[in-house]
Amino acid sequence: MITLSVNGQDVSYDGDPTLSLLWFLRDELGYTGTKFGCGEALCGACTVHLNGEAVRSCAVQMGDAAGKKVVTIEGLDPHGDHPVQRAWRALNVPQCGFCQAGQIMQAAALLHATPNPTTEQIHQAMSGNICRCGCYQRIEEAVRLAATGV
Amino acid sequence: MTHIENLLRARGEAPARETAIIVENVSRRDLLKGVIAAGSLTLGATLLPKRGLAAWATGAGAMPHGVVSDPHVFVSIAPDGTVTIIAHRSEMGTGSRTSLPMVVADEMSADWRRCRVVQAPGDEMKYGNQDTDGSRSLRHFVQPMRQCGAAARLMLEMAAAQKLGVDVSEVEAVNHEVIHRKSGRRFGFGELAAAAAALPTPPPEQIRLKDPHAFRYIGTGSVQIVDLFDITTGKAVYGADARLPGMKYAVIARPPVLGAKVKSFDPSAALKVPGVEKVVEVQGWDWPAKFQPVGGVAVIARNTGAAVKGREALKVTWTDSPHAVYDSDKYREMLLENARKPGKVVRNDGDVEAAFKQAAKVVSAEFYVPQFAHASMEPPAATAWVHDGMCEVWAPVQSPGGTHDDLCKTLNLPYDKVKVNVTLLGGAFGRKSKCDFVLEAALLSKALGVPVRVQWTREDDIQHDFFHAVAVERIEAGLDASGRVIAWRHRNAAPSLFSTFVPDPKYQQPLEYSMGQVDVPFAIDNIRCEVCEAPAHARIGWFRSVRNVPNAFAVQSFVAELAHETGRDPKEMLLELIGPPRIVDPRKTTVDLWNYGDPFETYPIDTGRLRRVVELVAEKAGWGRQLPPGHGMGIAVHRSFLSYIATVVEVAVDDKGNLSVPRVDTAVDCGFYVNPERIVSQMEGAAIMGLTIAKYSEITYKNGAVQQSNFNDYPVVRIDEAPRITNVYIVPNGWDVPSSGVGEPGVPPFIPALCNAIFAATGKRIRRLPIGNQLAI
Ligand code: FES
Numbered sequence A: 001m002i003t004l005s006v007n008g009q010d011v012s013y014d015g016d017p018t019l020s021l022l023w024f025l026r027d028e029l030g031y032t033g034t035k036f037g038c039g040e041a042l043c044g045a046c047t048v049h050l051n052g053e054a055v056r057s058c059a060v061q062m063g064d065a066a067g068k069k070v071v072t073i074e075g076l077d078p079h080g081d082h083p084v085q086r087a088w089r090a091l092n093v094p095q096c097g098f099c100q101a102g103q104i105m106q107a108a109a110l111l112h113a114t115p116n117p118t119t120e121q122i123h124q125a126m127s128g129n130i131c132r133c134g135c136y137q138r139i140e141e142a143v144r145l146a147a148t149g150v
Numbered sequence B: 001m002t003h004i005e006n007l008l009r010a011r012g013e014a015p016a017r018e019t020a021i022i023v024e025n026v027s028r029r030d031l032l033k034g035v036i037a038a039g040s041l042t043l044g045a046t047l048l049p050k051r052g053l054a055a056w057a058t059g060a061g062a063m064p065h066g067v068v069s070d071p072h073v074f075v076s077i078a079p080d081g082t083v084t085i086i087a088h089r090s091e092m093g094t095g096s097r098t099s100l101p102m103v104v105a106d107e108m109s110a111d112w113r114r115c116r117v118v119q120a121p122g123d124e125m126k127y128g129n130q131d132t133d134g135s136r137s138l139r140h141f142v143q144p145m146r147q148c149g150a151a152a153r154l155m156l157e158m159a160a161a162q163k164l165g166v167d168v169s170e171v172e173a174v175n176h177e178v179i180h181r182k183s184g185r186r187f188g189f190g191e192l193a194a195a196a197a198a199l200p201t202p203p204p205e206q207i208r209l210k211d212p213h214a215f216r217y218i219g220t221g222s223v224q225i226v227d228l229f230d231i232t233t234g235k236a237v238y239g240a241d242a243r244l245p246g247m248k249y250a251v252i253a254r255p256p257v258l259g260a261k262v263k264s265f266d267p268s269a270a271l272k273v274p275g276v277e278k279v280v281e282v283q284g285w286d287w288p289a290k291f292q293p294v295g296g297v298a299v300i301a302r303n304t305g306a307a308v309k310g311r312e313a314l315k316v317t318w319t320d321s322p323h324a325v326y327d328s329d330k331y332r333e334m335l336l337e338n339a340r341k342p343g344k345v346v347r348n349d350g351d352v353e354a355a356f357k358q359a360a361k362v363v364s365a366e367f368y369v370p371q372f373a374h375a376s377m378e379p380p381a382a383t384a385w386v387h388d389g390m391c392e393v394w395a396p397v398q399s400p401g402g403t404h405d406d407l408c409k410t411l412n413l414p415y416d417k418v419k420v421n422v423t424l425l426g427g428a429f430g431r432k433s434k435c436d437f438v439l440e441a442a443l444l445s446k447a448l449g450v451p452v453r454v455q456w457t458r459e460d461d462i463q464h465d466f467f468h469a470v471a472v473e474r475i476e477a478g479l480d481a482s483g484r485v486i487a488w489r490h491r492n493a494a495p496s497l498f499s500t501f502v503p504d505p506k507y508q509q510p511l512e513y514s515m516g517q518v519d520v521p522f523a524i525d526n527i528r529c530e531v532c533e534a535p536a537h538a539r540i541g542w543f544r545s546v547r548n549v550p551n552a553f554a555v556q557s558f559v560a561e562l563a564h565e566t567g568r569d570p571k572e573m574l575l576e577l578i579g580p581p582r583i584v585d586p587r588k589t590t591v592d593l594w595n596y597g598d599p600f601e602t603y604p605i606d607t608g609r610l611r612r613v614v615e616l617v618a619e620k621a622g623w624g625r626q627l628p629p630g631h632g633m634g635i636a637v638h639r640s641f642l643s644y645i646a647t648v649v650e651v652a653v654d655d656k657g658n659l660s661v662p663r664v665d666t667a668v669d670c671g672f673y674v675n676p677e678r679i680v681s682q683m684e685g686a687a688i689m690g691l692t693i694a695k696y697s698e699i700t701y702k703n704g705a706v707q708q709s710n711f712n713d714y715p716v717v718r719i720d721e722a723p724r725i726t727n728v729y730i731v732p733n734g735w736d737v738p739s740s741g742v743g744e745p746g747v748p749p750f751i752p753a754l755c756n757a758i759f760a761a762t763g764k765r766i767r768r769l770p771i772g773n774q775l776a777i
C-alpha cells in the first residue's frame, strides 16, 4: 500500500508500483487537469509539483511518489488565483489550452525558486514544455508579468 | 505586452465603420438557410451597396445542413438575466467558441459578463453545419450570428413594447436592458425572457443589424477567451477528461503498414500485466475507408498506464500489405522523376512552349516538402458508451455532425439514438476532422458493454495519422532579355488526399491544386500548371493550410530566386510579378478552379489587396534596413482561405549554422474582423508552427512503416528557439469587405519568408524541407 498526499489530501494506492503518477492522478483520482502529451518526459503537459519541485508525472513511478507531496494544477491555489494563473489570464495566453496546466506548474516552480528570472532562465526552465499552438511569446511575457506582479 | 501594443496599433488604424445596415429584400428561407442564392445577393448588393443583412454571399449554405441562425436555437435567457449562447463550432484554439457567441451578444446588446457559452452537441439538423475546418467559422458565420443576435434583440424589444403597450420603435435594447425613453421605464433581459421566448422569430425584413459604431465587443479585441479560467485552473474538459462510472481504458495496437490486418495475436503476456483486464480485436476497414478505423488489437485495463504496458507485452502478427514498398528515399526519387516529365495540364494561359523558346534565359528549381504529422498537443482520445440501442460519446472532434453520421452508420443506429458531446480540442489542425478514434471507442464499448475510453499515445498519433502529403514542386520560368518573366511552368507530384475517400486518383485534385498552384496571382502571359503522378501509400488528410504549404514554399522561394538571378530586390520582384491592382480570374484557363468553397464574385483574387499587405509589412518591418552581420530578411506573400497575408522574417545564422529568428512581421487582410486579439494569437502561433515545419517536420518510411515515434525524433519548436517577437498588423476593413479565413493562412507565407531570409543571411538556398542540418558548416 502506497500513501501520498495529493493537493493536501492523503490518498492511498494498492496497484502496480511501476504505474506512473500521471495515470494515478488522471484515471484513479480524476485529477484530469494534468495532461498526457507524450508519456516520455518530452513535452511537459503532465507537469506537477512533487515536494515543491516541477516534475513530469509521466516519468514518476508510484513507488517513488510514496510518502511525498503532490500538487496538481487543481491544487496550485484554492481560488485559482496564483500570480502565474493571474498573469496567464491577463495576457489571454492560451490557444487550445491543452499544454497550459503544465506550463503554469512549470512557471510557478520556476518563480518559486527564481523570483526574478532572466530571459535565459525562463527559456531554460520552460523549454521542456511544448506548446504546439505556439503561445511561447505570451508564455514568456506572462512569466515576466507574474514575476513583477499582476 | 507586445501583443496588446500590436492590437492597439491595429485598432488605431481602423477607419470609421460603416453606417446604417438595414435588412432588406432577402427572403426568410434564404436567411434561415444562410445561403443567399447568388441572384438575390447580387440584387441586394446592387440595390443596396454596403447595406442589407447579407452583405456578401458565401458557400456556407452549400455545406451539409447549411446554416441556421434562429435565436430560438442559439440563445436562451434565464429569469436572472443570464444569457446562454450556443457555440456550435468546435474550439481547437482559434477562439471561435468565444468570437461567434460574442457576435451574438454584441448584436443583442447583451452584457458579455452576463453571458455564458454552452457547446452544442453534434446535431446538424438543429444547428446547421458544424464542420470546423477550412478556416470557415467566422467567414461563414459572422453574418448568421449577427442576424441571430439582432433577431434576439428585436424579440426582447417586442416583449418590452407589448408590456408597455407601445410601438416597438419606442423602445431600445441597451446593455442587457430594454429602455423606453419616453417613460424612463426599463426592463432587464431576465424580466423579458419568457415573453420574448414565446414570440416567433421575426421575419428578416424586420431585423435591423446594429450600426457598427455601436459595437461594444466586435472589433475591439477586449474580450478574454471564455475558457480562460477553466484552462488556467485545470477544469477545462478535453477529449480524455470525461469520466463515466465503470469506464475502462483502452489502447490499441494498430497495423504498422497501411492495408495490413491482424493475422493472429497472443494475449497471454499482456493479460499478465497488473491492471490489464481484457484483450480484444478491433474491426478494421479496407483502405480507402474515409475515417473508419484501421483495426488492430485493443488492450483493456483499469487505467491507461496499465493498458499501455499491456500493449507492450502483446504479440500481434500482421498480414502483408502492398504498401510495404513505401520507402521515403525511393519515393522522393520517383516524385522528382515524375515532376521532370509533362503531367496533366490543369491551367494553361497563352502559349508556354513558344514563350520558353523565345526566352533569353530559363531558371528552374525543384522543391521538396516531406510527409508530416499533425502532432496536436492532445493526442486523439474519446470516450464512448454504447448501451440499450444508444450511443453517447465525448470527444474532441472538429466535425461533430460528421462524427454523428459515421457513428450511426458504423453502429447501425438511427439519428436520434446517437449523441456526440463535443469537448474542447487540445489542438487539431485538421487531424480531428477524422473520427476514427471515436469509432474505435464506440466499437469497443459496444463489444464490452461498458463505457470505454480509447487513448492514442503520442507514438500512435505520429505513426497512424492522416498525414500531410509529401510533395515535389518544380517551377521553371522563362525570362526575356530585360529579365521580365514571360513564361511560368509549375508542376507538382504529390499524392492526393482523396485517396482516403476513393480509389487512389494518383494526381492532385482541383481542391488541392487550387491551394497555391493554379491560383498563382502573377501578371505573366504564359502560365502552365501541371500535376504529375504520385500514388498514395499512407493515410492522407489535411493539415493546417494543406497544399498551400508546399505551393507557397515553392512559389515564394522561387520569386526570391528570380530576384537573385536578375539582380533585383526580392520585394520589388514580388510586386512586379503580382503586377498592378486588378482581379485575377484563372477560372477560364483552369480545370475546375476551387475557391475554398466560396463564390469567386465575393472572394476574387484581388492583387490590390495582395500588394497592400506586401507594402504594409515591408514598411512595418523596415524592409531594407541595415542588419547586423549574420542576419538576413526574407519576404513572402500568399492568398489562402480567401485572406491575404504577407510576412517578413528576420533570421540570424551564427558561424556554426545555428538558426534563430529575432523578429517576424505579418500583415493580415482577412476582411471584416471580429476578434483582432485572436487574429494576433493565430499569427503568433502560425509563425511557430511554420518554424517547426521548416526546421524539423518529416515523417519517413522504411518497408511501409513510419520511422518516427515521439517528440524525440519528431521534434517541434520550443520556447528557446521560437521567434523572439511576432508583430501583427491587421488591415482595417469595414463590413463591406467579406470576412475571410484566419486559422490557416498565416502558415504558408512564413516558411518561404524564413528560407528567403536564410538565403539573404548565408547565400544558402533551402529547396528541401526540413532544413535539418543543411545550415551546419
Ligand atoms: S506527458 Fe509527461 S512529459 Fe509529456
Ligand code: FES
Pocket: A094, A095, A096, A097, A098, A099, A100, A130, A131, A132, A133, A134, A135, B093, B377, B426, B427
Ligand atoms: S495552447 Fe495549445 S498546445 Fe499550448
